[in-house]
Amino acid sequence: MQLLLLAVVAAPVIAFWPKGDQDPDQWLKHVTKACESRRFGIRLAAAKRVANAGAAAVPAIKAYSKDKGRNAVPTSLVDAIADSKVTSPETEVLLRTWAEDNDFYWRSNAMRGLALRRVEASLFEKYVGDSAWLMRTHARLGLALLDEGGKGREAVYAMAEGDPRARVRLARLLLEQGQVPPLQPLLDALADKRSFLGIPWGSRLGLESSKALNAWLGADFPEIVGGDYEKSIGPIVAATKKRSGQDLKLPEAKSDPDYGVVGGFEIASCKFGDQFVQWQADGTLRFGIDGARTAKLPAEQWQELLQQRTALVLEKNAGVVVCDKMQVVLMDPKMRVDVAPSSLPSEASEWLKRLTQRLEEANETEIAADLRRGLGQFEGR
Amino acid sequence: MIRASLTLLLLSAIGGPVCTDPEPVGFPVLAGFEYKEGMTLPKEVTDLDEKVVEIRGFMRREFPGSGPVNSFMLINDACGCMGTPMMNEIVFCTLPENVTMDIEAGIVTVTGKLYVGEEKEDGDVLLIYAMDADTVTGT
Numbered sequence: 001m002q003l004l005l006l007a008v009v010a011a012p013v014i015a016f017w018p019k020g021d022q023d024p025d026q027w028l029k030h031v032t033k034a035c036e037s038r039r040f041g042i043r044l045a046a047a048k049r050v051a052n053a054g055a056a057a058v059p060a061i062k063a064y065s066k067d068k069g070r071n072a073v074p075t076s077l078v079d080a081i082a083d084s085k086v087t088s089p090e091t092e093v094l095l096r097t098w099a100e101d102n103d104f105y106w107r108s109n110a111m112r113g114l115a116l117r118r119v120e121a122s123l124f125e126k127y128v129g130d131s132a133w134l135m136r137t138h139a140r141l142g143l144a145l146l147d148e149g150g151k152g153r154e155a156v157y158a159m160a161e162g163d164p165r166a167r168v169r170l171a172r173l174l175l176e177q178g179q180v181p182p183l184q185p186l187l188d189a190l191a192d193k194r195s196f197l198g199i200p201w202g203s204r205l206g207l208e209s210s211k212a213l214n215a216w217l218g219a220d221f222p223e224i225v226g227g228d229y230e231k232s233i234g235p236i237v238a239a240t241k242k243r244s245g246q247d248l249k250l251p252e253a254k255s256d257p258d259y260g261v262v263g264g265f266e267i268a269s270c271k272f273g274d275q276f277v278q279w280q281a282d283g284t285l286r287f288g289i290d291g292a293r294t295a296k297l298p299a300e301q302w303q304e305l306l307q308q309r310t311a312l313v314l315e316k317n318a319g320v321v322v323c324d325k326m327q328v329v330l331m332d333p334k335m336r337v338d339v340a341p342s343s344l345p346s347e348a349s350e351w352l353k354r355l356t357q358r359l360e361e362a363n364e365t366e367i368a369a370d371l372r373r374g375l376g377q378f379e380g381r
Numbered sequence: 382m383i384r385a386s387l388t389l390l391l392l393s394a395i396g397g398p399v400c401t402d403p404e405p406v407g408f409p410v411l412a413g414f415e416y417k418e419g420m421t422l423p424k425e426v427t428d429l430d431e432k433v434v435e436i437r438g439f440m441r442r443e444f445p446g447s448g449p450v451n452s453f454m455l456i457n458d459a460c461g462c463m464g465t466p467m468m469n470e471i472v473f474c475t476l477p478e479n480v481t482m483d484i485e486a487g488i489v490t491v492t493g494k495l496y497v498g499e500e501k502e503d504g505d506v507l508l509i510y511a512m513d514a515d516t517v518t519g520t
Binding site: 038039040041042044045046075076079080109198199200201204207210211215224229316317319320321322327329336337338 | 408409412413415443444445446447454457458459464465468471473483484485486487488500502504505506507508519520
């Protein structure tokens with residue numbers, strides 16, 4: 001009878017016993033699968049299992065990372081842990097170790113996990129001005145969600161942000177967390193058609209905004225035919241205005257002015273932040289994803305650089321890109337290649353150093369310093 | 382093994398001609414909904430099943446590495462640092478048997494027959510969009 005009673009009491013307990021209490025070796029198998037399976041879907045599913053195990057899987061993640069190196073942990077596993085509803089003190093320590101490791105590729109993803117867990121204002125404050133846009137966006141998200149003293153949100157909303165990607169991402173993440181930040185950045189993105197050296201980042205932001213507003217407005221979101229949200233911008237603005245009570249304006253259409261760009265490069269760096277450089281035939285250089293900041297080199301110096309530009313011509317992609325990468329683009333000769341850290345051929349590297357030097361001589365010291373820092377990691381070893 | 386250049390990878394000559402004009406399809410349609418495992422996919426995307434389509438996007442390896450590939454992921458995000466794409470933000474493209482090509486920087490247009498629907502292995506969703514890629518054209 002006692003045994004029967006025990007069985008009746010134990011059955012539901014066992015049924016809901018967390019999967020996290022598996023044999024630690026089993027978790028190492030799941031972690032290895034999450035990191036090494038050649039199929040993306042299998043890596044993703046394994047990552048979710050590991051993330052949902054919470055503290056039980058943390059020793060296996062640490063063991064794997066110690067054995068294979070921290071950057072052998074893929075973004076999908078860090079994202080799964082960051083976004084998981086399951087957490088534990090051990091999980092938070094792991095995320096914090098990653099977020100505060102400047103050499104960890106996915107530190108900004110880990111920071112999102114800490115933000116969603118609303119861990120600690122002082123940690124977020126340390127990174128609100130980080131050079132990597134995702135890092136500072138996630139730190140700001142953490143501060144806004146914590147809303148310490150009831151002033152955290154307003155302080156975050158008032159922070160200056162020059163990168164349109166960051167403005168959209170923060171608004172989207174806050175909406176997803178049930179807060180309603182200023183929504184104009186999302187609406188502005190709907191009419192943004194700008195690109196950088198042929199990469200249409202404006203449209204990508206428009207799609208992100210459209211999806212965020214769709215999820216938030218639910219049934220009030222206007223019907224979008226054929227995925228073409230641009231035709232419905234007016235009704236989207238009206239519905240957003242009505243729901244939020246904010247004074248929102250119809251977005252101004254933004255497209256690329258014909259600057260006559262003949263080349264440039266992009267540095268995508270989780271460590272140092274992204275950098276965007278384009279140049280025109282007349283020696284005007286444009287900086288930033290939107291090319292908003294400009295500098296002009298003296299004609300003689302620019303002509304010399306322009307004549308030497310063949311140093312930048314690379315036959316094919318260089319190195320194995322995992323996270324940080326540099327993309328070099330030329331219009332004549334037509335070329336677009338990706339370069340991994342430590343893989344830039346010396347001739348190209350020297351040309352870029354000369355460009356940086358010329359900028360410094362033209363009193364663009366801040367830009368020159370940023371470029372040096374960003375380019376340094378791509379120099380061939 | 383045939384090694385193809387990206388500039389214009391005209392594989393229809395190898396794998397048989399594409400008889401239908403490809404229908405242009407964009408990520409706003411493919412990725413325009415919140416995907417949840419096991420959900421009924423929107424009619425807009427299920428209508429594309431087994432159609433010859435043309436999709437613009439960025440090539441990414443399914444697994445980090447180097448050298449030419451026979452299959453790749455086509456995604457809507459130029460930067461790998463943006464995080465993990467959702468399942469409905471990826472088209473898993475496969476070139477004909479024995480054909481490989483280099484992963485190209487920048488936007489490519491891929492043409493071929495699209496297959497829509499969850500494909501699973503041991504209960505895990507591997508993909509929802511797959512394409513038999515006939516041509517890959519760089520910008």
